[in-house]
Amino acid sequence: MRFQLTDDQRALRDGVRDLLAGRFDRDALRTAVDTPGHLDRALWRALGDAGFFALCLPEADGGVGLGLPEAVLVFEEAGRVLLPGPLVATHLAAGTVPGAATGEAVVTAPAGELLPWRDASDVVQGDATGAVPLASVDPLTPLHKLPGPHAPRSPQAVLLTAAEQLGSATRTCELAVQYAREREQFGQPIGAFQAVKHLCAQMLVRAELARAAVYAAAVTADPVETAAAELLADEAAVRNARDCVQVHGGMGFTWEADVHLHLKRAWVRAGTGRTARETEEELAAAL
Amino acid sequence: MDLTYTDEEEEFRARLREWLASVLPGLPPKPSPNDWPGRRAYDLGWQRRLYDAGYAGLHWPADAGGRGATPTQHLIFLEETEKAGAPYVGANFVGLLHAGPTIAAEGTPQQRARWLPPVLRGDEVWCQGFSEPDAGSDLAALRTRATRDGDHYVVSGSKIWTSHAEVADWCELLVRTDPSAPKHRGISWLAMPMDAPGITVRPLRTLAGSAEFAEMFLDDVRVPVANRVGEENDGWRVTMVTLSFERGTAFVGEVVACRRVLGELAAQARKNGRWDDAVLRRRLGRLNAEFRALWRLTQWNVSEAEQAGGVPGTGGSVFKLRYSHARQELFDAAAEVLGVAGALDTDQEWTLDRLSSLSYTIAAGTSQIQHNIVAERILGLPKDRPGQRPKDLQKGGR
Numbered sequence: 001m002r003f004q005l006t007d008d009q010r011a012l013r014d015g016v017r018d019l020l021a022g023r024f025d026r027d028a029l030r031t032a033v034d035t036p037g038h039l040d041r042a043l044w045r046a047l048g049d050a051g052f053f054a055l056c057l058p059e060a061d062g063g064v065g066l067g068l069p070e071a072v073l074v075f076e077e078a079g080r081v082l083l084p085g086p087l088v089a090t091h092l093a094a095g096t097v098p099g100a101a102t103g104e105a106v107v108t109a110p111a112g113e114l115l116p117w118r119d120a121s122d123v124v125q126g127d128a129t130g131a132v133p134l135a136s137v138d139p140l141t142p143l144h145k146l147p148g149p150h151a152p153r154s155p156q157a158v159l160l161t162a163a164e165q166l167g168s169a170t171r172t173c174e175l176a177v178q179y180a181r182e183r184e185q186f187g188q189p190i191g192a193f194q195a196v197k198h199l200c201a202q203m204l205v206r207a208e209l210a211r212a213a214v215y216a217a218a219v220t221a222d223p224v225e226t227a228a229a230e231l232l233a234d235e236a237a238v239r240n241a242r243d244c245v246q247v248h249g250g251m252g253f254t255w256e257a258d259v260h261l262h263l264k265r266a267w268v269r270a271g272t273g274r275t276a277r278e279t280e281e282e283l284a285a286a287l
Numbered sequence: 288m289d290l291t292y293t294d295e296e297e298e299f300r301a302r303l304r305e306w307l308a309s310v311l312p313g314l315p316p317k318p319s320p321n322d323w324p325g326r327r328a329y330d331l332g333w334q335r336r337l338y339d340a341g342y343a344g345l346h347w348p349a350d351a352g353g354r355g356a357t358p359t360q361h362l363i364f365l366e367e368t369e370k371a372g373a374p375y376v377g378a379n380f381v382g383l384l385h386a387g388p389t390i391a392a393e394g395t396p397q398q399r400a401r402w403l404p405p406v407l408r409g410d411e412v413w414c415q416g417f418s419e420p421d422a423g424s425d426l427a428a429l430r431t432r433a434t435r436d437g438d439h440y441v442v443s444g445s446k447i448w449t450s451h452a453e454v455a456d457w458c459e460l461l462v463r464t465d466p467s468a469p470k471h472r473g474i475s476w477l478a479m480p481m482d483a484p485g486i487t488v489r490p491l492r493t494l495a496g497s498a499e500f501a502e503m504f505l506d507d508v509r510v511p512v513a514n515r516v517g518e519e520n521d522g523w524r525v526t527m528v529t530l531s532f533e534r535g536t537a538f539v540g541e542v543v544a545c546r547r548v549l550g551e552l553a554a555q556a557r558k559n560g561r562w563d564d565a566v567l568r569r570r571l572g573r574l575n576a577e578f579r580a581l582w583r584l585t586q587w588n589v590s591e592a593e594q595a596g597g598v599p600g601t602g603g604s605v606f607k608l609r610y611s612h613a614r615q616e617l618f619d620a621a622a623e624v625l626g627v628a629g630a631l632d633t634d635q636e637w638t639l640d641r642l643s644s645l646s647y648t649i650a651a652g653t654s655q656i657q658h659n660i661v662a663e664r665i666l667g668l669p670k671d672r673p674g675q676r677p678k679d680l681q682k683g684g685r
Contacts, residue, residue: 001296001359002289003583003590009288069288177666191668194659200668201608201661208605212583213576219290228576277569284572287553 003215005073012070016077019050024081026258032084033261037142039085039106039120048103052087053094061095068156072163072218079167079237082261084140086117088160089125097123111153111161111272115144126151138264153273155226159217161269162229165237166207166214172237172244172262173203179248190247199247203240210236224286231279237266290586292359300363306340307371317374323498327412327454330377334409343407344383351391351399352407358593362539362586369540370547378451382406382413386459389476393517393525402457402478414455416446416479416503417526423448424656426461427470427523431505433462433477435512440464440477442485442508448650452488452501455481460510465520474522478514485509495642496633538610539585545617546578548637552617556624570620577613581606604652604660611647611654618644 005013023046032040047053056071057063071091078087086108090100099105099122108121115131118124119142131144153161177200180191190196210232217225241263245252252259270276292300317329337343346361347353356364376383387406390398405411422429431444442462452458458479465473479486485508490498517525553571556562588602618641622630625637632638648654662668 001292001586001590002593003586004594005288173666177668180668189669191662192671194655194671197662197668197671198655198658200666201658204661204666205605205608208602209577209580209584209609212587213580215288215587216290216579216583219288224575225579228579231573231576232580280569280572280576281565282572283575284553284568287550287571287575 003219009070009073012066013073013077016050016052016074017080019046020077020081020083023047024083029082029258029261033139036139037120039117041106044085044106045103048101053091053103054101055091057095057101061101063094063101068159068221069215069218071156071160072214075160075163076167076170076214079164080171082140082168082258082265086121087164088157091160092154092156093123093125097125109157110146110150111157112150112274113146114268114272115146116141116268116272118142118144136268138261138268140261140265141268143268155221155223158230158273159214159226161273162210162214162217162226162233165233165266165269166210168262168266169203169207169210169233169236169240172240172259173200173207175259176200176203176240176244176247183249196247199243203243206232206236206240224283227279227282227286230274231276231283234266234270234276238263238270241266292363296359296363299360300367303342303364303367304371306342307367307373310336310340311371311373314374323451323454327378327451330374330379331409331412333374333377334379334383334407338408343409344387344403347387347391347403347407351387352403353391358589362589365539366543369543375540378412378454379406379409381415381451381455381459382411382457385415386413386457386478389459389525389528390478390516392528393476397513398478398516405456411456412451412454413457413459414449414451414481416449416458416460418448419445420447424653426526427474429461429463429474431460431462432466433464433475433510435464436509438512439509440475440512440515442477442479442505442510444505446503446505447491448500449488449503450500452481452503453490453498457481458503461522461526464522468520471523473520474526475519476516476522476525477510478516479508479510480514483508483510493643494645495639497643538607539589541614542578542582542585542610545614546582548617548621548640549574549578552621552624559624559626561624561626564623567620567623570616570623574613574617574620577609578617581610581613584609601660601665604657605665607651608654608657608661614647615641615644 023043051064052074054063055066055074056068059065075087086106089109090107093107094101097105097107100107105123106121107123107125108115108117109125110128115128118128118131128146130147134143134145136143177191180196180200181189183190191200213225213229213232217229241259244259245263248257248259251257315329334343341354342364344353345356345364349355383406387403390402406413417426419429419431431442431446433440433442440462458481460477460479462475462477463473464475485506487504489502491500491502493499549571556567561567584606588606591602618637621637622641625635629635630638663670
């Protein structure tokens, strides 16, 4: 048993982090916020060229031929930088929808009662009849609401979304720690005060517990492990973002700080698919 | 990332299971919790069986009499013994997990030869004389004095929270050998024989009603200088070696046990009608996620330690923080499953476990101290420096 990243997995993670730092930096993030509903097709193609969507497609079909653990690492990086777009649906459509694997096509799919990015997508996989626009809380995720009963999301979709939540939870922990080291009050960095320090420590604990759950679910592909990963990653992303706002104080409550974008995306991701109540019921039934 | 075990590891597991199945049915029933001599005899009897079967000191280095097993093999050992319902390490805890590894790492050949084999064979019990009434979490503030008199130290002071003091043969004792040095220096690590004149042990009753630990009063106790492990005044460094072992492996078996208890809670709730309560069901579902993740985090930390050459990493503090609270939530949920009368009945094992769980956020470093450790050593946040705050702040509130 070696439940650690392999050298190849580390290299993959670092490569994706570098790619995103170059193609989707903070300026690009704020530009995206200022142009709601607009999806950067050049960026989408660049992601396709880098193998983002074809990662799990077999090599015989023109893909990279990697597995769920690698996909989880890549989506964690996407979650860190708040990369916009129907990433999970397009990734899962690679090999079935023409152009999805290369980033030529943008594919979306219903997630619970919500349908993200309908207008900017080329293909909607699944039934979108009766979808009505919703004023989305997340400026980076346009939403439609669907009527009627909803088909459950695939376990892969659930897990990749959890991986994005994990990336966001890790990032807001880092942002809080960075701010707490720099911001001075009462003659010392606020991070020296235990009240702030303990908030930050709890953020790390939440993120690390979610990480263990998400990575284990990626390795085992077990439905109960996946449910545990979903529950803990949703909680880590939402609660860490809230604590990050708190550590930033008044600045955290402004539009200028990025942390509200993490919180809003975390809420949207947690709202697509099963509710926490349904996930907890599934976990209870497995006992 | 790989969660499958190697053929060698699976073979180790299979042999261990076979042995456990052969030896456990012959064991006497567990002793009453408050009968110290009975508990000592029981726990050491189990240690002797482990020794005879070659499982004693599994994670100890081979040159210290252990098996030099990998962290993963140790993980398998703790997992399987817990699953099989084998006895806990019990009275041998300090010797096997603290004092032994410390002596193995820091002791002279003579010290290793004198003290290590009896721990592995289950002949001698150790207790831990670290904490003092005014030096618990702030361990380096300890005041117990040891002054040189020829080839002996003369030790005076008091210790507290000393588990197994009533039946211990030896005590790993921290003493101040240089009162003028800064508080982390000037400390030495001694092996004190518990039958030396001048030692008074007074049992302390816990809120769970049991006598888990004791106060210990030391009045001019003579300890040979030859019993010092490590250099004089270098005891703090030696102690850190001890504590890294404590946090590295202490809770592995317990996570397995908690997962078993969670399954028992669900079965009991289904039997007694409490399962119809959706709020309780959801609580149990959430705990299922937590304890699964805690088990995965354990595997992650063990794998990390294996890559780092067997040294436990800082992940232990992250783990302990969440685990100690999750354990309390687990037995709070158990109280709900038992219902009002059952939850108030101390004849119920889960009620006693609920009471005992209160110690988990205090022992081995309180949650508050663990938060500081995580924030300062892992996240790199600055240390609180109360002495250097502006004067108006120090006066604030008076």
